[in-house]
Amino acid sequence: MTHINNLISKKNFKINKTTVTGFTTPTTSWSNLTPSQIDYTPSFNSTYVVYEYHTQMTYRDNYNQIDFKLQYGSDINNLTDITTNNEGYFISYGSETSTSARKSRLTIPINILFLIPAWVGQKTLVLQTKIKSSAYEVYLDGIVDTVTLESSDDYFNPFCSVHSI
Amino acid sequence: MSHNINNVSNCTNFQFSQPNSNSYQDITTDWVDVTGSSIAYTPTNNSNFVIYEFTFLQSQHTDDASDTYMVGYYKFLYSDDNGSSWNELSNSRHFIGAASDSKLRIRGMFTIKQCIAYWSNNERLFKLQVKKPSNTYSSSLHINVGFYDSADTNYTDRYIRPIVSCISVTNQ
Numbered sequence: 177m178t179h180i181n182n183l184i185s186k187k188n189f190k191i192n193k194t195t196v197t198g199f200t201t202p203t204t205s206w207s208n209l210t211p212s213q214i215d216y217t218p219s220f221n222s223t224y225v226v227y228e229y230h231t232q233m234t235y236r237d238n239y240n241q242i243d244f245k246l247q248y249g250s251d252i253n254n255l256t257d258i259t260t261n262n263e264g265y266f267i268s269y270g271s272e273t274s275t276s277a278r279k280s281r282l283t284i285p286i287n288i289l290f291l292i293p294a295w296v297g298q299k300t301l302v303l304q305t306k307i308k309s310s311a312y313e314v315y316l317d318g319i320v321d322t323v324t325l326e327s328s329d330d331y332f333n334p335f336c337s338v339h340s341i
Numbered sequence: 342m343s344h345n346i347n348n349v350s351n352c353t354n355f356q357f358s359q360p361n362s363n364s365y366q367d368i369t370t371d372w373v374d375v376t377g378s379s380i381a382y383t384p385t386n387n388s389n390f391v392i393y394e395f396t397f398l399q400s401q402h403t404d405d406a407s408d409t410y411m412v413g414y415y416k417f418l419y420s421d422d423n424g425s426s427w428n429e430l431s432n433s434r435h436f437i438g439a440a441s442d443s444k445l446r447i448r449g450m451f452t453i454k455q456c457i458a459y460w461s462n463n464e465r466l467f468k469l470q471v472k473k474p475s476n477t478y479s480s481s482l483h484i485n486v487g488f489y490d491s492a493d494t495n496y497t498d499r500y501i502r503p504i505v506s507c508i509s510v511t512n513q
Contacts, residue, residue, distance in 0.1 A: 230456070
């Protein structure tokens, strides 16, 4: 399926940027990723809503793995899956252990983009995250200094955006 | 029930560029400008944000054997005086790869995206700089190195030209 996504078709663009002072540390239970939360009303007669989230992930354990799923609802206390089993709205980043016993410590930018059928009225959208287990811990929103060999950790101010097409 | 009836785009002044020739860049332990990442941009008057986006290839070092691992450490700079002085945007650094002793050999196209608060209706220059933390790492940009096709031919001319863009957004 092809959509012509020129500037004129990008309507009602909305951005939330969060200033952080430390890492976000997801747990083994699904929880809301606060900087990814945004309230949004699609433009009249739009077909889709484009949701984006941008940050930087780094390692806390030698192997790091994180799952994201996009939720929406009438407000932050009434969230639901967008599709059955979150099909099309679930993404994982990271690595598994290997027989070579080499550490992964994956450190990369996170650029998430989901296309959602438009709705009428306002909804709250938010990403939920969890890690695979306590042995696969991840830091979000920065880079540990053991990766960069700098004198201190780097932090990254995450941002999310939505627009209608 | 509410409807947003604004059917006019609030994304304006899209600008992009791509180098008109192929070149690669080996990453060193010093901060150097990322070729193709520079752009001069004047935002739409009284917009809220400018989105900077840079899509590029990070790969193996052009001179290296197969036992090294690849990383790139990036910082994002801007200049309000036509390049005479540069400042780093707060909390904006990126890293692509892994820590020492991981031996992760990650290659591919990546996107670095930055959200900059509106500053004024004056032109600002943006660019990325890159370095590697130490010489135990080894990486190049803008060229596929160390990739083999089904005939095990190692091509050294598979360039990917980077693309840089900016756009203004006025929140509604």
